Amino acid sequence: MRRMKPLDLLLSDCVAGYRLTPEEASMLFKVKGSEVFQVARAADEKRHLLAGDPITFVRNQNINCTNICSNQCGFCGFARQQGENGAYMLSAGELSAQARLATERHVTEICTVSGLHPAFMLDSYLDNYKVIKAAAPHIHLHASNPMEVAYAARKSMCSTHEVLTAFKEAGVETICGTAAEILSDPIRAIICPGKISTNEWIRIIREAHSLGMKSTATIMYGHCESEEDRAEHLSILRTIQDETHGFTEFVPLSFVHQKTAIYKNGTARPGATGREDMLMLAVSRLFLDNFRNIQVSWVKYGMKMAQIGLIAGANDLGGTLYEESISREAGAVSGSYMDPSEMEYIATDLGRTLKERRTDYTLI
Numbered sequence: 001m002r003r004m005k006p007l008d009l010l011l012s013d014c015v016a017g018y019r020l021t022p023e024e025a026s027m028l029f030k031v032k033g034s035e036v037f038q039v040a041r042a043a044d045e046k047r048h049l050l051a052g053d054p055i056t057f058v059r060n061q062n063i064n065c066t067n068i069c070s071n072q073c074g075f076c077g078f079a080r081q082q083g084e085n086g087a088y089m090l091s092a093g094e095l096s097a098q099a100r101l102a103t104e105r106h107v108t109e110i111c112t113v114s115g116l117h118p119a120f121m122l123d124s125y126l127d128n129y130k131v132i133k134a135a136a137p138h139i140h141l142h143a144s145n146p147m148e149v150a151y152a153a154r155k156s157m158c159s160t161h162e163v164l165t166a167f168k169e170a171g172v173e174t175i176c177g178t179a180a181e182i183l184s185d186p187i188r189a190i191i192c193p194g195k196i197s198t199n200e201w202i203r204i205i206r207e208a209h210s211l212g213m214k215s216t217a218t219i220m221y222g223h224c225e226s227e228e229d230r231a232e233h234l235s236i237l238r239t240i241q242d243e244t245h246g247f248t249e250f251v252p253l254s255f256v257h258q259k260t261a262i263y264k265n266g267t268a269r270p271g272a273t274g275r276e277d278m279l280m281l282a283v284s285r286l287f288l289d290n291f292r293n294i295q296v297s298w299v300k301y302g303m304k305m306a307q308i309g310l311i312a313g314a315n316d317l318g319g320t321l322y323e324e325s326i327s328r329e330a331g332a333v334s335g336s337y338m339d340p341s342e343m344e345y346i347a348t349d350l351g352r353t354l355k356e357r358r359t360d361y362t363l364i
Contacts, residue, residue, distance in 0.1 A: 069115030209246030222272030285313030
């Protein structure tokens with residue numbers, strides 16, 4: 001094994017342009033005490049070099065078309081079985097009403113991710129997207145993820161390439177980089193055995209990028225993965241970005257544990273600590289040298305920890321959301337909407353400016 005550089009030298013080299021190895025990233029995830037602040041400080045310098053000082057956000061609205069899901073992922077508190085108390089599927093009229101509400105709120109992005117409804121086929125997704133685009137034709141549609149693409153392909157007996165092409169023709173402009181969780185099949189077998197494999201997630205993301213559909217990139221951490229798993233996940237994302245340049249941002253998602261099966265049965269620990277949250281943002285900034293944008297999710301982190309993340313490598317606060325069911329059903333308590341005035345408050349407190357952006361990070 002190669003001898004590791006001293007921490008201060010490794011960090012200064014990284015800020016200057018040295019590309020971290022997965023082994024070095026794994027080591028950085030393990031630092032404790034005052035060294036955590038050294039890593040965060042270096043990440044903040046790197047953020048300044050790559051993304052500048054503005055803190056960005058998008059005025060967006062979530063629409064979860066259904067919570068009925070044929071998968072039962074152990075980290076999810078959102079999904080319901082058909083007929084179960086609280087299960088729902090929005091009608092075309094309800095979808096249209098929510099999309100019209102988005103136009104009244106002057107949002108620039110509608111984001112949809114839903115459960116894998118047993119009755120859904122490719123046409124089900126297309127019908128939903130067409131309803132949304134008819135009601136809100138000028139709003140960017142950020143929709144579905146590789147799991148939903150694979151599901152639609154399987155249910156309709158077609159290729160994922162055909163699904164993505166049809167999504168694009170129906171008005172989907174970018175896709176969600178969720179369903180990644182941890183890109184390690186042994187961990188996926190524990191937390192989401194019904195989901196697509198690591199290789200299939202990678203293949204579908206590359207396929208989307210090849211069609212000109214950019215995507216976000218995510219990680220869901222703080223359950224039963226190791227620091228090495230996190231580093232390998234980042235390495236996979238960096239390699240894809242080298243090849244496609246198709247990721248708009250990286251969004252670490254801190255595991256919300258309270259109401260999830262893998263926490264209740266003792267498989268997962270009670271989420272990431274504050275040290276781990278800070279290091280996830282910081283190490284990601286240092287390692288993902290080909291990502292301009294790192295988002296800190298105020299839904300997952302809470303307002304105060306999100307502000308800390310903005311001086312530990314992050315440059316984006318995410319969206320207004322208006323509706324947020326997935327994290328809340330798992331036990332998150334940060335709410336479903338953040339007013340831009342609150343974002344302005346924490347940005348000003350850091351001595352930085354808040355700027356509204358579109359999905360592609362062009363500024364408004």
